[in-house]
Amino acid sequence: MRSSTTRILILLLAITIAAIIGLQIHWLQKTYAFEKNVFNTSVIKSIRGLYEDMDLTHEPGSHLSSLIEHPNPNIFLFKIDSIPQKDSLAYYLKNEFEDFDVYTDCRVAVYNYSRQGFIYESVITATAPGKKFTGMAQLVPVKKDFSYVYLFFPNRNRYIITQMNAWILTSSLLLLLLIGFSFAIYYLYQQKFLNEVQKDFINNVTHEFSTPLMVIDLSTDALTKQSVLQQPEKIAKYANSIRHQSDYLKSHIKNLINTVVADQYTFAIKKTAVIPNELIRQAVLQLDPIVMDKKGVIELNLEENNKVIQADNENLYLALFNIINNALKYATQPHVIINTYSHNSHYYISIKDNGIGIDAVELKKIFKKFYRGQKGNLHNSKGLGLGLYFTKKIISLHHGNIHVNSIPGIGTDFTIELPVNNI
Numbered sequence: 351m352r353s354s355t356t357r358i359l360i361l362l363l364a365i366t367i368a369a370i371i372g373l374q375i376h377w378l379q380k381t382y383a384f385e386k387n388v389f390n391t392s393v394i395k396s397i398r399g400l401y402e403d404m405d406l407t408h409e410p411g412s413h414l415s416s417l418i419e420h421p422n423p424n425i426f427l428f429k430i431d432s433i434p435q436k437d438s439l440a441y442y443l444k445n446e447f448e449d450f451d452v453y454t455d456c457r458v459a460v461y462n463y464s465r466q467g468f469i470y471e472s473v474i475t476a477t478a479p480g481k482k483f484t485g486m487a488q489l490v491p492v493k494k495d496f497s498y499v500y501l502f503f504p505n506r507n508r509y510i511i512t513q514m515n516a517w518i519l520t521s522s523l524l525l526l527l528l529i530g531f532s533f534a535i536y537y538l539y540q541q542k543f544l545n546e547v548q549k550d551f552i553n554n555v556t557h558e559f560s561t562p563l564m565v566i567d568l569s570t571d572a573l574t575k576q577s578v579l580q581q582p583e584k585i586a587k588y589a590n591s592i593r594h595q596s597d598y599l600k601s602h603i604k605n606l607i608n609t610v611v612a613d614q615y616t617f618a619i620k621k622t623a624v625i626p627n628e629l630i631r632q633a634v635l636q637l638d639p640i641v642m643d644k645k646g647v648i649e650l651n652l653e654e655n656n657k658v659i660q661a662d663n664e665n666l667y668l669a670l671f672n673i674i675n676n677a678l679k680y681a682t683q684p685h686v687i688i689n690t691y692s693h694n695s696h697y698y699i700s701i702k703d704n705g706i707g708i709d710a711v712e713l714k715k716i717f718k719k720f721y722r723g724q725k726g727n728l729h730n731s732k733g734l735g736l737g738l739y740f741t742k743k744i745i746s747l748h749h750g751n752i753h754v755n756s757i758p759g760i761g762t763d764f765t766i767e768l769p770v771n772n773i
Contacts, residue, residue, distance in 0.1 A: 360539055367528050374521045378514070385513045386423075389452070389506065394418055396446035397428050397501075403442040406430040406499075421492060426501040433460060433469070433497065440472045447474065454509035459500040461491050468500070562595040568639035569595075587635075594636050619747050624661040626670075626699060626768075627652045630688055633671040637678060646684035648674070653690045659697050659770050661748055669744040670699070672737040673764050677703035681761075692770065699766040707758035716754070717742040 398414050401407060408431050409417060417429040440458060447456070459471040468491055489502060503509070511518070569588040578584045634641075634648050641648055677686045681704050689700040708716060717738050745752045749769055756762040 360535060363535060364532075367532060370528060371525065374524060378517060378521060381514050381517050382510065385510045388513075389510055390420065392450040392452045393426055393501070393503075395450045396443065396452055397426065399446040399449065400439075400442055401428075403446070404434055404438065406432060406434060419498075424503050424506045425492075426503075427461075427492060427494075427498045428501075429494075429496050429498050430460075431497070433462060434499075436460075436470050436472055439499065440474055444474050454503055454505050457489065457502040457504065459489050459491075459502070461494065461498050461500055463495060463497045466493075467491055562599050564643075565595045565636060565639050566592050568643055572639070588639075591636055591639065594632075619662045619665065621660045621662055623658045624663050624666060625656050625658055626661075626666070626690055626697060627656050629663070629667045629670055630674075630690065630699070633667060633674050634688075636671070637674060640675075640678050641684070644678065644682070644684055646678060646681065646686070648684075648686045648688065651687065651689045653692060657692050657697060657770070659768060661768065662744075665744045666748070669741040669766070670701075672741045673701045673766075676737065677701055677705060677762070680705035695770050697768045697770050699768075700763060701766075702761060702763040704761040707760055707762055708754070708756040709758055710756075713754055713756060717752075 394415070397418055401414050401417075407414075407417060407429060409429075419427050421427070439460070443456075443458060447453070456474040457471065458474060459468040461467065462469045468489065471489065487504075489500065491500065492498075569591045572578050572588050573585065578588070630650070630652065634650070637648075640646075674686065674688070678684045685704045687700075687702045689698075689702075691698050742752060745766055745768070751767045753765045753767070754762065755765075
């Protein structure tokens, strides 16, 4: 299964999990609204029962509901025509609460219209025996043109939530399961990603050094030809090429070990006076056997002044070598154009090829460690996806930038921008 398919499945699972959580929240809200209505209905039934137990109003029973007001979620008040005894009111009201399962604390006060205030107050602790009553803030009467009984439930919300304990417990367990499932999916995805990286590494490691080995192989073959043996300058050229590629292999193996095994790759940047044109010529010379083998062309349009910049000679050479090597690697008959020029306080190196190009969606990923574009994943051009990763780090440590423009099927243009006098 490809990573893209895995990501789609994970996205679908994430959407499913989010939908389940959203559904649970919706049903919790619905349950809360239901329990709230149950509570309000139970209180109203208790008040109606109290009217039947005590002679509080002269209104007929069919009109009792109109005597009850609910100005606040925690407050109920109901009209009375006669003031009841304090103990009798508390006694009958507590019985009605028990009959209709209203088991929460309630403060009861009686408002006398003629006195324009509460004449007495009592507390009904309908919760568990011995539990300390809370919510003893001063009650504020509601101005009315009649007397009424005032009921205040300080713990109403808490009581309603306790009625939802089963739902809350079930939802919490489901949420924990979903969180655990999400972590499991994330862990499996990480493991799959690591397995894919490991698989790609094993499949490609033997091909990482294909370019230097090819150069060495071609140079060695050339040294065995009689025509070359009779030309000392060619012998020196091919021997020098073998030496450079051998040094490159040793350096790259060290970098590879530091990056893959220890993940602590650092560049020991030592800036000196460097002529970029010379580094380009040196890299082109080392890659000449590949150019000849593929019947390609490298066209040099270098600035005439051989400008000197402050840079690390070895690492900048590695960056240039990587890009030129890629330009040759991904073209059947390569035609590479290298331009150098300076503008203001920056030095520019452009390396343009006629290779397979890079898709727009992959351009932002090509500098990531181990990343390899799908089009480049060919047997004769394998790699670990470290070349451009190294190149990007080298340019960044020089306080420079690297820009890429590419058209699939046409080619790619890498432009390196370096400060002339970066310190």
